[in-house]
Amino acid sequence: MKKTMYLVIVLLFFAGLLFAGGQKAGEAEAAAITEFGWRNYEGTTIRVLANRHPWTNAVEPLISEFTELTGIKVNLEVYPEDQFRSKRAVELISGVAEIDVTMLMPMQGGPRWISEKWAVPIDKFLDNPLVTSPDYDRDDFLGAALDSEMSTTYEPKGEAYLLGIPITVENQALMYRKDVFEKYNLSVPKTVEEMYETAKFVNENVPDMVGIVMRGKRAAATSQWSSMLYTYGGSWLDDNGCPAIDTPEALGAFNMWGKLARDGSVGQELVAYHWYETTTDFSQGRAAMHWGPCNFNAIYENPESSKVVGKVGYARIPQGPKGDSIPYIGTWGLSIPYLSKSHEAAWYFIQWATSKDMVKRLMLEHMILGGRKSAWQDPQLEKYLPKDLIESSIASLEVAKPFNPPVIQISEVRDIVGSVIVTAIQGGDVEAAAKEANRLFAEAIGKGDECR
Amino acid sequence: MGPFPAFLYLFNSSQYICFQDSMTKRNVKSRVSIQKFLEDKASIVMTAPAVVFMAVMIVFPIGFTLYIMFFRWSGGVINPPQFIGLGNFINLIKDPRFSNALFVTIYITSVGLVLQTVLGTGIALLLNESFVGRKVIRAFLLLPMMATWVATALVWRWMMYPRLGVLNFFLEKLGLPTLLWLSANATAVPSIILIDTWQWTPLIIVIVLAGIQSLPKEPYESAKIDGAHGWQILFRITLPMLRPVIVTAMILRTVDLIKTFDVIMSASQGGPGYSSENLNIYIYNTGLFYFRIGYSGALLLIYFLIILIVTYTLSKQKGEISF
Numbered sequence: 001m002k003k004t005m006y007l008v009i010v011l012l013f014f015a016g017l018l019f020a021g022g023q024k025a026g027e028a029e030a031a032a033i034t035e036f037g038w039r040n041y042e043g044t045t046i047r048v049l050a051n052r053h054p055w056t057n058a059v060e061p062l063i064s065e066f067t068e069l070t071g072i073k074v075n076l077e078v079y080p081e082d083q084f085r086s087k088r089a090v091e092l093i094s095g096v097a098e099i100d101v102t103m104l105m106p107m108q109g110g111p112r113w114i115s116e117k118w119a120v121p122i123d124k125f126l127d128n129p130l131v132t133s134p135d136y137d138r139d140d141f142l143g144a145a146l147d148s149e150m151s152t153t154y155e156p157k158g159e160a161y162l163l164g165i166p167i168t169v170e171n172q173a174l175m176y177r178k179d180v181f182e183k184y185n186l187s188v189p190k191t192v193e194e195m196y197e198t199a200k201f202v203n204e205n206v207p208d209m210v211g212i213v214m215r216g217k218r219a220a221a222t223s224q225w226s227s228m229l230y231t232y233g234g235s236w237l238d239d240n241g242c243p244a245i246d247t248p249e250a251l252g253a254f255n256m257w258g259k260l261a262r263d264g265s266v267g268q269e270l271v272a273y274h275w276y277e278t279t280t281d282f283s284q285g286r287a288a289m290h291w292g293p294c295n296f297n298a299i300y301e302n303p304e305s306s307k308v309v310g311k312v313g314y315a316r317i318p319q320g321p322k323g324d325s326i327p328y329i330g331t332w333g334l335s336i337p338y339l340s341k342s343h344e345a346a347w348y349f350i351q352w353a354t355s356k357d358m359v360k361r362l363m364l365e366h367m368i369l370g371g372r373k374s375a376w377q378d379p380q381l382e383k384y385l386p387k388d389l390i391e392s393s394i395a396s397l398e399v400a401k402p403f404n405p406p407v408i409q410i411s412e413v414r415d416i417v418g419s420v421i422v423t424a425i426q427g428g429d430v431e432a433a434a435k436e437a438n439r440l441f442a443e444a445i446g447k448g449d450e451c452r
Numbered sequence: 453m454g455p456f457p458a459f460l461y462l463f464n465s466s467q468y469i470c471f472q473d474s475m476t477k478r479n480v481k482s483r484v485s486i487q488k489f490l491e492d493k494a495s496i497v498m499t500a501p502a503v504v505f506m507a508v509m510i511v512f513p514i515g516f517t518l519y520i521m522f523f524r525w526s527g528g529v530i531n532p533p534q535f536i537g538l539g540n541f542i543n544l545i546k547d548p549r550f551s552n553a554l555f556v557t558i559y560i561t562s563v564g565l566v567l568q569t570v571l572g573t574g575i576a577l578l579l580n581e582s583f584v585g586r587k588v589i590r591a592f593l594l595l596p597m598m599a600t601w602v603a604t605a606l607v608w609r610w611m612m613y614p615r616l617g618v619l620n621f622f623l624e625k626l627g628l629p630t631l632l633w634l635s636a637n638a639t640a641v642p643s644i645i646l647i648d649t650w651q652w653t654p655l656i657i658v659i660v661l662a663g664i665q666s667l668p669k670e671p672y673e674s675a676k677i678d679g680a681h682g683w684q685i686l687f688r689i690t691l692p693m694l695r696p697v698i699v700t701a702m703i704l705r706t707v708d709l710i711k712t713f714d715v716i717m718s719a720s721q722g723g724p725g726y727s728s729e730n731l732n733i734y735i736y737n738t739g740l741f742y743f744r745i746g747y748s749g750a751l752l753l754i755y756f757l758i759i760l761i762v763t764y765t766l767s768k769q770k771g772e773i774s775f
Contacts (some may be wrong), residue, residue, distance in 0.1 A: 218723050269614045271724035272635045408526075412742035422725040426637070436548075444742070 001057030029236035042071030042146030044345040046100035051084040056167050058366035066352050072079040072345045100346035104335040108404035110154045120336040121161035121325050125347040145169050148331045154406040164335035165354045166371035171396050172327035173294035174366040178313040180288050199264025202288040213391040214291040216425050218418035228253040230326035236405040242451035243441035253341035258424030314389035412444045419438045521749030553734040561709040564645045572656025580664045597654045605718035608647045634720045637727035656701045663697030703766045728738035731755050
């Protein structure tokens with residue numbers, strides 16, 4: 001009996017502490033603020049929800065520096081990606097818990113966040129000199145990285161605001177084998193047609209090697225194919241928000257993917273290719289080119305797993321028939337959900353994590369590729385990354401577009417579009433498949449009647 | 453009133469001991485009324501947990517599925533279910549992916565069932581003969597069934613890789629044309645059936661072998677006296693007598709084959725395209741991946757009816773001959 005009493009007393013004590021903390025935060029916010037200062041929100045506690053990602057691993061030990069700088073305490077909760085996504089969704093839908101900052105991949109979750117109005121627009125902080133440090137420099141962010149956080153990039157179209165601030169970027173390059181290109185006197189392709197000819201040449205003339213590898217597996221292939229679509233001048237949706245994957249541009253992109261697969265790659269086998277197969281082939285020296293994310297350079301330059309260390313060149317993806325070269329971009333960002341009760345303290349955390357210094361540090365010390373020009377242009381970066389990769393990345397990250405269809409029903413649409421890619425690889429009737437897919441796409445996004 | 457369960461007596465006596473000292477008239481009265489209630493309603497009280505469990509875990513989900521299939525709903529709170537009557541069923545008739553999934557389900561079930569039954573029964577008959585190493589072979593044949601399903605399918609996927617896989621390596625060595633296995637529309641489903649057959653034939657072997665060993669000896673003795681030879685004994689005596697056992701094994705396999713999921717999910721994810729996507733995978737995709745909850749409810753109803761009809765037909769087969 002006595003034991004239970006003690007337990008109750010101890011528990012009450014801790015509960016008291018918790019409430020005391022909450023009250024203190026409230027007081028801090030009430031104080032009138034006349035100029036920007038890192039310690040303006042001292043004493044607040046924020047809850048940060050993160051995905052188990054290299055960025056999180058790198059930032060976790062540095063959080064004490066943030067608390068030291070601002071006096072804001074951070075409770076960081078980290079979950080593996082699948083659990084992270086479902087935890088975030090459950091909390092946002094139920095609306096009971098308080099999340100102050102969460103990681104968000106705008107091209108994946110953006111449309112849902114926009115339609116459910118889950119995000120606190122970041123612009124109101126950026127435009128307010130009382131809460132934003134004078135040396136934050138919004139214009140330092142690479143164009144495509146910031147665009148991928150804009151609400152107007154996605155459906156449903158409405159008010160324009162920033163969903164978050166990018167923390168990491170995944171961008172695309174055409175990776176090629178410098179040694180093979182030299183030996184056979186090949187030049188780095190400038191257009192998609194040239195890339196096809198080069199791939200075909202390698203397939204026919206170089207023993208035990210295929211010209212190019214890329215993804216071919218239904219839904220998985222769509223993200224890599226998206227840049228082919230953009231490069232051909234196409235897009236997922238037209239100006240009225242109706243699916244546009246049966247346009248001549250999209251057909252050109254589907255057909256090119258199929259031609260590349262059959263004449264310049266592993267043939268029909270490509271329909272089973274996910275990122276694992278493509279990187280295995282390329283790192284084991286069985287392919288001359290790889291159409292994919294240049295972040296895989298970590299695999300290719302690792303002597304323990306790769307046979308092509310030092311032999312890989314990185315170039316911007318070649319131009320389409322209209323002269324466009326638009327790679328895809330993948331972004332993780334930090335957002336403030338509507339559930340947060342400490343908007344300013346949450347913004348301080350984001351501001352600190354995406355400051356010039358921090359992005360540069362993460363990039364140079366942990367190879368976390370960030371979204372700031374200044375970090376990419378830092379001369380020290382050349383010690384860690386090939387020069388051609390840095391140059392092609394900076395150029396790409398100004399014009400790139402998100403890799404997913406900009407709609408809520410992403411999974412379904414990816415399957416629908418992916419099946420056309422499979423048809424193209426198998427040499428089937430691409431036009432009929434694309435027409436049918438366009439109809440299913442319209443139905444999936446609830447515009448079956450509107451877009452007939 | 454039914455018999456008073458022993459457990460309640462125990463409960464009562466302990467309560468009696470505890471409250472013996474402070475027992476007042478009122479206590480006695482309430483104790484008696486509780487006891488009387490429990491005695492009267494024992495059948496209800498004792499089955500209540502099971503009934504509640506059934507209601508929460510089985511009746512509610514089925515009822516909800518039957519209700520939601522008339523709605524369009526993506527699982528959101530802000531956008532509630534929207535009534536569309538038979539809309540989901542009309543879409544279902546027009547949906548080429550549904551008819552494809554139905555075809556794949558029938559394909560996998562029929563071919564897989566025939567293969568596994570014929571192979572399983574044949575091997576069981578062989579294993580019933582006495583030869584050296586019989587026990588070792590029996591033990592080895594059971595191994596596939598013991599392996600983790602997903603791991604098995606992943607290993608098979610590796611073996612079936614067209615350029616790197618070991619299967620094509622052997623085909624090449626034997627001078628045979630190589631196959632695309634899981635990477636081509638035409639061979640994807642046969643490859644799935646091959647994996648499933650490798651894994652589940654042992655189940656039929658075990659069941660049929662047990663059946664053979666429990667057969668009476670007398671019919672064989674009289675057959676021998678009448679001068680019947682091997683094949684006649686097999687087709688006229690052994691197989692007819694084994695029929696109920698084989699049909700039982702077939703029912704088990706049929707239900708499993710109709711709802712094949714793990715092999716497809718880990719080996720081909722329904723690809724290439726949708727060529728190896730069966731109903732189960734399609735329902736999973738529509739319900740839990742695309743969040744078209746209402747539509748997947750309609751699919752589930754069809755799926756449920758198929759299982760019901762097939763198992764009913766098969767179990768009637770079993771009843772025709774009894775010993």
